Amino acid sequence: EDTDKGAYPYYMLKEIDEQAVVARNISAHYFDEDGNLQGIPCAVTDTIQEADRLYIVAAGTSYHAGLVGKRYFEQWAKIPTEVHIASEFAYDQPMLSEKPFFIFLSQSGETADSREVLDNVKKQGYPALTLANVMNSTLTREADFALPVLAGPEIAVASTKAYTAQVLVQAILAASLGNPGFDLKAELAKVAVEIQAITDEKESFKKIAEDALKDQHSAFYIGRGLDAAVALEAALKLKEISYIQTEGFAAGELKHGTISLIEEGTPVFALLTQSKTAGLLRGEVAQVAARGANTIVFASEDLAKEGDAFVLPQVNELLMPLLAVIPAQLVAYYATLARGLDVDRPRNLAKSVTVQ
Numbered sequence: 001e002d003t004d005k006g007a008y009p010y011y012m013l014k015e016i017d018e019q020a021v022v023a024r025n026i027s028a029h030y031f032d033e034d035g036n037l038q039g040i041p042c043a044v045t046d047t048i049q050e051a052d053r054l055y056i057v058a059a060g061t062s063y064h065a066g067l068v069g070k071r072y073f074e075q076w077a078k079i080p081t082e083v084h085i086a087s088e089f090a091y092d093q094p095m096l097s098e099k100p101f102f103i104f105l106s107q108s109g110e111t112a113d114s115r116e117v118l119d120n121v122k123k124q125g126y127p128a129l130t131l132a133n134v135m136n137s138t139l140t141r142e143a144d145f146a147l148p149v150l151a152g153p154e155i156a157v158a159s160t161k162a163y164t165a166q167v168l169v170q171a172i173l174a175a176s177l178g179n180p181g182f183d184l185k186a187e188l189a190k191v192a193v194e195i196q197a198i199t200d201e202k203e204s205f206k207k208i209a210e211d212a213l214k215d216q217h218s219a220f221y222i223g224r225g226l227d228a229a230v231a232l233e234a235a236l237k238l239k240e241i242s243y244i245q246t247e248g249f250a251a252g253e254l255k256h257g258t259i260s261l262i263e264e265g266t267p268v269f270a271l272l273t274q275s276k277t278a279g280l281l282r283g284e285v286a287q288v289a290a291r292g293a294n295t296i297v298f299a300s301e302d303l304a305k306e307g308d309a310f311v312l313p314q315v316n317e318l319l320m321p322l323l324a325v326i327p328a329q330l331v332a333y334y335a336t337l338a339r340g341l342d343v344d345r346p347r348n349l350a351k352s353v354t355v356q
């Protein structure tokens, strides 16, 4: 496969741009021409159906993808789902349900913290599935089952396409266990088109990043519900490559402490794609703006208002994380570029962390 940067200055930008194609590849792999799901062995779905609870275990960006996937397993497959940080679960295993099923999410399939958990749960005799981008990896080999995430080689340290691919594959797996209540294949085709549309707007995000972040030391990403999960990933992207200290969190928590950090000009990015909480989030945006924050709202078409920085194309609300993360990736990329840093190789970080 293509691991050449081609005309791109950095792998990260290439990998951001590949996300539309990755979405199509995943659909082509997991749906047949009539729209039926394929490629998920019955042994996987049967074993999951026997479980009373799913435990998603992962690290970093993969953990953030798990926070989104949880919604699909709970809402479509109706299976209670917990998402855990591997390095915590490994040494403080929470009380488990009677019939747990483990899902390991990993780009590399080699993360030591996740491997430690897999070892532990295997010793306890619990079934496990790995969703990995690198298929011939320790986590895929050692789990009972493995399914490919199909993002293609990801070289930049900051993970982008592996995140969207993990969210997509979890959606598809959840749909194989239950009913999303809409035509997932058709909606994912739309998602691919709209990812492309957003990545075509690079200049907008370059400008937003340069205006809002060039000389900042700190920034915030807020959202509610699924947007809170995406806010964590958005903040990680920005901080890990630009070194701007960025916090991502559930917007309702602002008033319980964080709002005291807001100063004149502090950039606060709000992700606004969930209708149930859109009004509340608008209120929170107004509250930080009143305290001097530079608010930058990325809202979905149905919820957008004048003054929002970017309008995200509308797809099914549960799939909006696949679109909402893209501006955050591009903002992180351009902010880092504007600060003259090496986008692909941030200091102190490794693509795959094989020590605990």
Ligand code: G6P
Binding pocket: 059, 060, 061, 062, 105, 106, 107, 108, 109, 110, 111, 114, 157, 158, 159, 349, 350, 351, 352, 353
């Ligand atoms: C490293 C990478 C992150 C990644 C995390 C988990 O910290 O820099 O981008 O999210 O490991 O890696 P995995 O390969 O298990 O997804």
